[in-house]
Every structure is written in structure tokens, then in C-alpha cells.
Amino acid sequence: MRVVSWLARRVGAAAILLWIVATVIFIAIRMIPGDPAEAIMGGPGSQASAEALEAAREQYHLNEPLLVQYALYLGQLITGDLGTSYAQQRPVAQIMAEMLPATLQLTLISLVIAWLIAFLMAAVAARSNRIGQAMGTVIEVVAAAVPHFWLGAMLIIIFSTWLGWLPSVDTGTVQGIILPALTLAIPLSGFLAQLMRDSLVTAMSSPFALAARARGASEGQVFFRHGFRHAALPALNLTGWAVATSISGAVVVEEVFARPGLGRSLLGAVLSRDMPMVTGIALFSALIYMVVMLIVEAIEAIINPAAARGDDA
């Protein structure tokens, strides 16, 4: 039953975290100067009539005392109701459900690509000489430092404008997702490779690798059965962060490639100050982060039971 109590504790902690995030956002929205009803109608420039403002106040419960508003807001959140978008006048949850598959697809594909590239870079760098290692470091650092918006533009110039191989905007086809996915994957692979290489080098020169070689295992066997397993752990630990970062990276990538998705909806919401939409997407990405962290912790506990007990092995 240890697993059940561990899970209950974790889920409880995640729920409290979400509650704090929601509360902070609620307070912050009320602190924006100006009339929230005006913001709903499109800002002070919209010249909304007094009746329209009153209707908006009624619709969003702005006439109630703050505490009642807060209670209503939390009550809605618990039932999964994220409110109504100011700009689109539709439920935020509905818009997000429409946008989620595209972003999820992009994120997952680039996560797989990033792991593949990182693994290759780490493997090559770990087995080469000093000059190769130094070059590997530079490539990793540059890959990790390249901002999505520039990388995306470079890939468009090379593969779309010059070579004409791939479309520069998302077309909904397989070819259309290659450039966006690469744009998201390359910087991430730089981070992952940096982490993996250090532990790969350590693992390949460790006593157990030597023992395996002494038993007559080939270099390839040692590499896959011992080296890779050790290299994967720290990078795995980073996956929760990686998924969360990919979602914010998706904001830029979806914008560059004119690809519909959660990120682009968020950007639009920020520009038009559509607060329910902004809040919904922020809460959702916090939720994703926590779920992924939970899964990562569970996998780590399976690979290394001592760490799960808190022995810090």
C-alpha cells in the first residue's frame, strides 16, 4: 500500500500547487488598473455602451463581492469550467480542447527527435578524442543557445526558400510538421546531450564497464547495456522540465510556422488581454508539468528504488 499513499501525497501536493497558482492569477487579474468590464468589451478604446458594460458585469459576476467572485471562480475550476473567453465568447475549455491535439503532436514528435539527436551527439562525443570532445561541447552549447524564433527562420530559409524541399507554413501534412518539430527539438537536444555525455563518459570508464569488457562483452554491448542506462537517468529527470519548456517553445514555433495550437492561442490571448484564456492555458501547462513530473518520479522509482525511499542513493 506504500504506492497508494505515495500517490495520494503527490496528487494532494499537486492539487495544492494548482490552487495556489489559480489564487495568484485571480489576485493579479483584480490588480490590473481599469474596469474589468471594459477589458472584456475590448479595452477602453472600444466605446462600449453602459448597457453592454452592465451586461458584461452581470455575465462575469463582477458585481458580487470579491470573496464571492473568488468562491465562484474556484467552484468553476473544480468542475473543469475555465470560464468564457473575452475575445471569442466561447468556453475556454472548448477552445483549448480544439487546440490541444496540434500542440501535443508537435511536442511529442519533437521530444522523440530531441532524444534521438541527443543520444547520437552524446555517443559520438563520448567516444571521440579531445578535439572531437571540445567540438562536441561547442555544438551542444550553440544548439542549446539557439533561440527557437531564429532557428525556425533559418530552417525556413534553407529548406523552404533555397532548397524548396519543405513547406514554410504548416500544411497539415507530414512534410509540414518536420520543420516545426526540428525547430523545437534541436535546442532541447543540446541540453539533453550535455547532461547525457558527462554521465556517459563516467559510466564507460567505470569498474562495471571494465568488468563487462573483461567478461568479453563487445564495446557496443558495454555501451548499450551499461553506458546508455546510466546516461539516460539524469536526462530523464529533465523530461518534466523539457515538456513544460516545449509548451512555451510551442508559442514561438507555432507563431513562426503559422501553425494553429495552444501556444498561438496563448499569444493571441496575451495580445488582446483575454484573461480567462491566458489563465486557462497557464493552469493547464502547470497541470501538465506536474503530471509529467509524477510519471518521471514513478519511472525513476522503478529504476532506482533506493532513491524513492529517500535514501539518496
Next chain:
Amino acid sequence: MSRTAKILATLFVGLVVTAALFPSLLAPGDPLAVKPSEAFQAPSLQYPFGTDESGRNVYTRVVHGTADSLTIGLAATALGMGIAILLGVITAFGPRWIDSVILRLLEVLYAIPALLMALLIIAFTGPGTTPAIIAVGLSTAPGYSRLIRTHLRTLVNSEMFDAATVLGHSRWHKVRNHLIPNTLSTLLALITLGIGQAVIWASALSFLGLGTPPPAPEWGAMLANGRTYLHFAWWLTVFPGAAIVTIAAGATLLGRTATRSRT
């Protein structure tokens, strides 16, 4: 740090500082000067980085933009680091309950990626250069706080500190002779890394139309502008972006070598 690395690092820092403080030494001319007859010139000897849609010299703009982009990066890092140092010191030396409250809070902030947090902040403040600085500063603070807290905790619990206590040294003596010297190098490396990151985040915001607005020669704003003409005027995007990558990668390598040579 090897000799070549040292020379390269010095050259890099020298070039960046010169471009930021005395841009006219590297690129005489006005970064805002318009010359419509020379619009969309491809890179040539006269215009090394080409010209934009109003005939402005992109090379001049990139060089003069160093100050803008770097100032934003520096200001954001200063803000983020300031908050982080404050929180780090409070958590490392304050009572236990404060430590756990702040840790929980940091965990919450950590659940929201930096760019998303910056977007959230700008949703409240509206776009602009100052909001971008605040957004980048605040959104990078949680990460730094955790690092600084861990570093201070390790130092306070170290044998060196125990020895100083046994020797009867005062609290102030311990802070001055052990804590500050051992923290400064770490902080310096962190700040170097942070500036590179901050330049990227800030230009990402400008690129999305939420930071510095055009026609200021800020790199992110230049990129946002160049995007419209991406298919036939690649130089408008390539060169400002290359400047951002150079600064970010240079700062990262510099910060890393600094940490490695210390330990």
C-alpha cells in the same frame, strides 16, 4: 582555462563591450537613417549585412543594437538575481518555516516555464521594453533562487564553517571570510550564464511583438521585422539572429569555463 580559450574569451568580451559602449568605432553612421532608394540591398562591400525595407544599414543597426539588447539583458538579470539573492539568503539563514514556505512558492513558480510566465506578466502589464525587462527578470528569479539557496546551504553546513565556529569566530567573520569569497565566483558564473539567457528571452518577447517596438535597433525587434520579408531578404533575419546566438553561446561558454576553472 587554456591559453587559446583565454584569448578567445578576451576578444569576445572586448568586441561586445566596444560595440555596446562605442558603436560608432565599429559602425560609423546612424542606425535609424532611412534611404528608400537603397531598400532591400543584398549584403555587399558597402552594406556588409544588407539593407532593410527603408534602406537602413543592417550592419550599423546590429552593432548599435548591442547596447539596447545588452542593457535589457543586464537589467533583467540584475532584477532576477537581486530577488534570487534576497530569497536565497532568507531561506538559507532564516527560520525553518520561512524556508519551507518560500520553497513551496518557488516550486509553484517553477511549474510555469519562464517564457510562459513572462507572457503572463505581459498580459497584466501590456507590451513594452520595461515590461519585457520585468517579465524576464521575474520569470528567471525562481531558478536562480533555488541554485543560490542550495549553494549557501552547502556552505553553511560545510566543515569549513564548523571549524570557524569551533575556533570561536564571530558570525560576521564567517560571512566575510568564508561565505562571500566562496559565493562570489559562483554568482559571477551564474550572472554570465543569466545574461545570455536574458538576451534570448527578451528578444523572443520583442520578436512576438511584446517587447521593444520597432524601429529601435533592438535585435528581437529587427528579427520580428525581417520575418515579413523572410523569403526574399534573408539577411534581415540572419544577421540580428546571429548576433543573439553569438552573445548567448559566448556568455554560456564563458560562464561554464569560469565555473570549471574554479572547481
